Amino acid sequence: MDVVLLQRRFSEYLTSLFNEGFLDEQFKQLQELQDENSPDFVFEVVTLFFEDSERLLNELAKALVQPSIDFQKVDAHVHQLKGSSSSIGAGRVKDVCIHFRNFCEEQNIEGCLRCMQQIKHEYSLVKNKLENLFRLEQQVIQAGG
Amino acid sequence: MDNCNCIDPHLPADDLLMKYQYISDFFIALAYFSIPLELIYFVKKSAVFPYRWVLVQFGAFIVLCGATHFINLWTFSMHSRNVEVVMTTAKVLTAVVSCATALMLVHIIPDLLSVKTRELFLKNKAAELDREMGLIRTQEETGRHVRMLTHEIRSTLDRHTILNTTLVELGRTLALEECSLWMPMRNGLELQLSYSLHYQNSVGTTVPIHLPVINQVFSSNRAIKVSPNSPVARVRPLAGRYIPGEVVAVRVPLLHLSNFQNNDWQDLSTKYALMILMLPSDSARQWRAHELELVEVVADQVAVALSHATILEESMRARDLLMEQNVALDAARREAETAIRARNDFLAVMNHEMRTPMHAIIALSSLMQETELTAEQRLMVETVLRSSNLLATLINDVLDLSKLEDGSLELDLETFNLHAVFREVVNLIKPVASVKKLAVSLSLTPDLPTYAVGDEKRLMQIILNVAGNAVKFSKEGSISIIASLVKFDSLREASTPDFMPVPGANHFYLRVQVKDSGLGFNPQDKPNLFNKFAQNHSLGGRNSGGQGLGLAICKRFVSLMEGRIWIESEGLGKGCTAFFILKLGIADRANEAAHFFSPQLSANNGVANFAGLKVLIMDENGVSRMVTKGLLVHLGCDVSTVGSGQECMLIISQEHKVVFIDVSVPGTDGYEVAARIRERFSSSHKRPLLVALTGNTDRATKEHCLRVGIDGVILKPVSLEKMRSVLLELLENGPLRALKS
Numbered sequence: 001m002d003v004v005l006l007q008r009r010f011s012e013y014l015t016s017l018f019n020e021g022f023l024d025e026q027f028k029q030l031q032e033l034q035d036e037n038s039p040d041f042v043f044e045v046v047t048l049f050f051e052d053s054e055r056l057l058n059e060l061a062k063a064l065v066q067p068s069i070d071f072q073k074v075d076a077h078v079h080q081l082k083g084s085s086s087s088i089g090a091g092r093v094k095d096v097c098i099h100f101r102n103f104c105e106e107q108n109i110e111g112c113l114r115c116m117q118q119i120k121h122e123y124s125l126v127k128n129k130l131e132n133l134f135r136l137e138q139q140v141i142q143a144g145g
Numbered sequence: 146m147d148n149c150n151c152i153d154p155h156l157p158a159d160d161l162l163m164k165y166q167y168i169s170d171f172f173i174a175l176a177y178f179s180i181p182l183e184l185i186y187f188v189k190k191s192a193v194f195p196y197r198w199v200l201v202q203f204g205a206f207i208v209l210c211g212a213t214h215f216i217n218l219w220t221f222s223m224h225s226r227n228v229e230v231v232m233t234t235a236k237v238l239t240a241v242v243s244c245a246t247a248l249m250l251v252h253i254i255p256d257l258l259s260v261k262t263r264e265l266f267l268k269n270k271a272a273e274l275d276r277e278m279g280l281i282r283t284q285e286e287t288g289r290h291v292r293m294l295t296h297e298i299r300s301t302l303d304r305h306t307i308l309n310t311t312l313v314e315l316g317r318t319l320a321l322e323e324c325s326l327w328m329p330m331r332n333g334l335e336l337q338l339s340y341s342l343h344y345q346n347s348v349g350t351t352v353p354i355h356l357p358v359i360n361q362v363f364s365s366n367r368a369i370k371v372s373p374n375s376p377v378a379r380v381r382p383l384a385g386r387y388i389p390g391e392v393v394a395v396r397v398p399l400l401h402l403s404n405f406q407n408n409d410w411q412d413l414s415t416k417y418a419l420m421i422l423m424l425p426s427d428s429a430r431q432w433r434a435h436e437l438e439l440v441e442v443v444a445d446q447v448a449v450a451l452s453h454a455t456i457l458e459e460s461m462r463a464r465d466l467l468m469e470q471n472v473a474l475d476a477a478r479r480e481a482e483t484a485i486r487a488r489n490d491f492l493a494v495m496n497h498e499m500r501t502p503m504h505a506i507i508a509l510s511s512l513m514q515e516t517e518l519t520a521e522q523r524l525m526v527e528t529v530l531r532s533s534n535l536l537a538t539l540i541n542d543v544l545d546l547s548k549l550e551d552g553s554l555e556l557d558l559e560t561f562n563l564h565a566v567f568r569e570v571v572n573l574i575k576p577v578a579s580v581k582k583l584a585v586s587l588s589l590t591p592d593l594p595t596y597a598v599g600d601e602k603r604l605m606q607i608i609l610n611v612a613g614n615a616v617k618f619s620k621e622g623s624i625s626i627i628a629s630l631v632k633f634d635s636l637r638e639a640s641t642p643d644f645m646p647v648p649g650a651n652h653f654y655l656r657v658q659v660k661d662s663g664l665g666f667n668p669q670d671k672p673n674l675f676n677k678f679a680q681n682h683s684l685g686g687r688n689s690g691g692q693g694l695g696l697a698i699c700k701r702f703v704s705l706m707e708g709r710i711w712i713e714s715e716g717l718g719k720g721c722t723a724f725f726i727l728k729l730g731i732a733d734r735a736n737e738a739a740h741f742f743s744p745q746l747s748a749n750n751g752v753a754n755f756a757g758l759k760v761l762i763m764d765e766n767g768v769s770r771m772v773t774k775g776l777l778v779h780l781g782c783d784v785s786t787v788g789s790g791q792e793c794m795l796i797i798s799q800e801h802k803v804v805f806i807d808v809s810v811p812g813t814d815g816y817e818v819a820a821r822i823r824e825r826f827s828s829s830h831k832r833p834l835l836v837a838l839t840g841n842t843d844r845a846t847k848e849h850c851l852r853v854g855i856d857g858v859i860l861k862p863v864s865l866e867k868m869r870s871v872l873l874e875l876l877e878n879g880p881l882r883a884l885k886s
Contacts, residue, residue, distance in 0.1 A: 026862045033775040033865070041775050049768045083809065083840070084768035086862050 003143045010136040017133065022126050026089030046130055049088050053123055056081045064116055074112065075104040081119070092122045167221050170214045177211025199253055206246045209239035287439045290318040295446045304454040308340050311447050315422065316342045319436055322390055322426060326397070327377060327419040329354065336377070336419055352376045358394070363417050368395040368440040370432060377421055390424030391432050395440050398448040399455075420444060492544060499540050506533045542698055556600035556705055560732040563597040563655075564589055567628055570608045574624075578616050584623040585616075592630045594653065598730030603702045607710075608657060610695045611723045615661035622662030622720070631656045631726060652730050654708070662720040671712070703727050755872060758782045759800050763793045763818060764807035764838065769861065773805060773838065776868050790818040797822060801833045803875065808850070809840040809861065819853045834875050838863065 017023045034041040056077050063074050082097035096119045103111030181204035188200055216232045294314045298307050312324045323343055327336040335351040336359065352359070358375045371378055373389035396417040422440060424430050510530040518526060545554065571587045578585045608626075615624045631654035703710040708727025714720065760782045764770035770786050777784045785801070787793045797804065804822060808815030819835050826832030836857040837850050850858050857875055859867060 025864075029862070029864050030772065030775070033772075033779045035779065038775065038778065045768065045771050045775070048771055052767050079809075080766055083766040083861070086840075087766070087769035087772040089862070 003140065006136070006140045006143050010133070010140050013133060013136055017129055021091050022129050024089045024091035026086060028089070030088060043134060045088055046134075049084050049090070050127060052084050053081060053093075056084075057120060057123065060116060060119075064113060069109060069112070071104050071107050071112075075101060078104060090122075090126045093119065093126055096122050163221055167218060170217045174211045174215035174218070177207050177214060181207045199249060202242065202246050202249060206239070206242045209235060209242050213239050283433075284435055287435045290314075291439055291442050291446075294318065294443050298443075298446055298450045299453075301450075302454050302457045304451060304458070307447065307450045307454060311420075311443060312340055312342045315440070315443060319422065319424075319439070321422050321424060323421070323423040325421045327352070327421070329399070329416045329418060333416075339418075359419060362394045362419060363396050366396065366441065368393045368422075368432075368437040368444070370394075371421075373423070377419060378423060388427055390426045390428060390430065392421060392423045393432055393437065393440060394422075395420050395444045397444045397451075399451060420447075495540065496544060500537070503533060503537045503540065507537060542695070545698060554705065556603065558598055558600060558730065560596055560598050561601035562595060563593065563729070564595050566601060566605050567608065567626065570605060570612055571626070573609060574612050574616050578624060581616065581619070582621065583616060583619055586623065586625045588625070588627050590627075590629040593628055593655070594630070594731065596732035597653075597655070598732050599706065599728075600702075604706075604727075604729075607699045607702050607725065607727075608659075610699045611657070611659045611710075611725070614695065615659050615663065615723065619661045619663030619720070624662075625658075625660045627658045627660075629656050629658075630654070650731075652728050654726050655729050656724070656726045658722060658724050660720065660722040665714040665717050665719045665721045666712075667717055668714070699725075755876075756781045758802055758872075758876075760784055760803045760805065761793065761797055761801045761833070762786045762805045762807075763788075763790065763815070764805070765789065766807065769807065769838075773863065776863060776865060777805075779865065780869060780872065790814040790821075793818050794821060794825075797825070797833065799826065799833070803834045803836060803872065805836045805838055805859075806855070807839070807861075808837045808846070816849060816853045816855075819850075819855050823854045836871065836875070 014023075018027075030042050030045060038044075060074060060077050060081075063070060063077065078097050078100045082094055082101065085091075085093040085097060096115055100112065100115035100119065103115055184200060184204060188197070213232070213235045216228070216235050219228045220232060294311065297310045297314055301307055301310070308326055312326060315321065316324045321342070323341070325341040325344075325347075326339055328339040329335075330337050330351065334354055336354050337351045338348050341348055356376065358371050359377065362369050362371070371392050371394045373379070373392045375392075377394065378389075378392040397420050399416045399418055420440075424432065507530065510526055510533060513526050514523070514530065567587055567589060571585055575585055612624065612626060633648050700710055703725050706727040706729070708725055710723070710725035712721055712723045714722070755777075758781070760777055762770055762773050762777070762784060764773060764786070765788055767788070770788065774784050774786055785796060787796055793804070793806075806815045806819055808819075815837065819837070822833065822835060834857070835855045836859060837846075837855045838859050838861050839846055840861050847858065857871055859871055
């Protein structure tokens, strides 16, 4: 396909992600850090984020099905997740994490469970979007862009 | 008488005489018949006889004669008339033929005779040619011998071999009994028998050089026959019955290099050796001309060969000499190098080893001055300080001087305030001057630029030295320092053969005059003033303070600055004035402004500032660790990361200039890590700067940070610009007082 066309599709998609709040300014920073010395920097960071987040979500799930929930541990995990997501600029995930932490402080089980669901949802969404983004990028690269 | 027509012979038939006649006629006839047969036979055999028909004639004549005689046989007895007729016919014919033959022979015999003479002639010629051939062969033999001899002689460059070969070959070629060579001795008065073919025992005997026979030989270049009795020819004891063979002597010129300068090298006062050749005794041989020629030629060749040998010897000797000299020079060079190395080592050691204690002494003495001291103690400390300062100056001077002499001293050129230098000098000498009640005045002409480009430190050293000397050597009166710009016209006036000031666009010449009313000096001491360590003896007193090196160093600095320094005095007690002119660069204001503000400029540079800066990131969160690392790598830092406090303490070293600690995770030991880092590096000057990365910057966090001694705080997420500016500020200004957010 036409390189220009692909590039336009890629940038349009990216812009939509920003507009919908999936990605924020921090992602732009990451993109700035990508240069000829580290050409796959963004991809690597995001991949790491996926791995990290999946692990954290598993931990969270495990922690939340305990008979007596260890809120500190949950808080720690959520904090981690918040840190990761804010580092790469996954805005919506970060927001959910903030709420999640509040519920943890209040020791609100329902709130935590609800947030858990939300986080899982947001995470899968942002993961999907980012994977699409990378696929588009690959297409552009393969077409010669 | 009978009428039988018979002829009667005279005598009776049986007479004895008749019988003899009969027999003779018979044999004559026989001979007459056989001769032609023989002739024919032999002529047939030979191919070349030219006169065949003469032979026929001759043959006919002989045959007829024979016939006549044969017929005569019948006439001894009674014979008929027919016989007589035949006889008569025969005789008539014979007569005819013989007359014809006789006539013919008149022509022929001279020819035949001439053939004979030609034959004789040719035989003579052949004999002559034979003789000549013999001669040529002999000559060629001689030539060959000479060539061979020459080849032998010239094939070696060894003097001894040359002479020996000559004698041996000559002896062989000419079949000599004895061949010997007499060489002149060093004293020039005698000839010594040096080489002999057969009588080695006689080697060493000498004869005086001025014998007439020797002179005769030496004065001619030919081989000359000498008497066997002359002292030179007598090499063995004469035994009575031997007749000694002929002796020939020839001179052999001994040539030296100097002989070849002139064209006629044969006749100058060269030294000659004498070669004696003796034919075998008791042989009848005589010296032939060609043999003498051979001897002469050989003598010449020997001379040439000897001269070559001499030249070779001399050149070998020269080469050996050169090699020796080379070796000596090499050794000398190595010694010199060792000396230089030793001196450099010494200087290096002195530089460090001596300066360190000096530094300690000076520093501690000055510190002690600040404390409470009694007047006596203060005096002592001041003396210590002064002396150590002097010593330090001396050390520096010596080091500078060595560097100056090496030529390795380089001026540090930079823009500086010229007026300030003078003011500083005046300030330095004012205290001493006021103690001595000397008035110091400084006047800078208005056209003197304020800023100049040059070596400020050394310029100050020069002015201070000169002014200091002025103060030192004046007991009363005043010191005046006048600094001015040298105008173009006066530049030419100021030049001397070794100082040629040249005007130019980027430089100017500074002229300084320091006048004092002190002791002055004797004009005859003037040359010594600028010499190292030469003290001016007329300046007595304990206060002269051995400034042996000072002026010498000044002079060298001044010449490094392409200037000139001199002192004039009217005499002892009349004070003196020191002048110096040196070259300084013109400073433009732009340069100077840049100079003062340049440190700020570098602050806004980009990535280059942080190149290779070693930093450590401590963050438990993998993702944010990676992002922070990416940021710092992008800025050019050398980044290491750790995921826990323990790892951090293990890895951290003084090489890490900045440590980024994530303190946002609750329950983690971020602050503790910071505290421990501070503890570990509290004693050294270069501890790593600590930066906290945190999610919130509320007051509590800030206070906590301050408490543990963190130098800076950054709010996560960190942008590139934020990181850059924080790093800049940290590195430029040290720990931040205000915390960044």
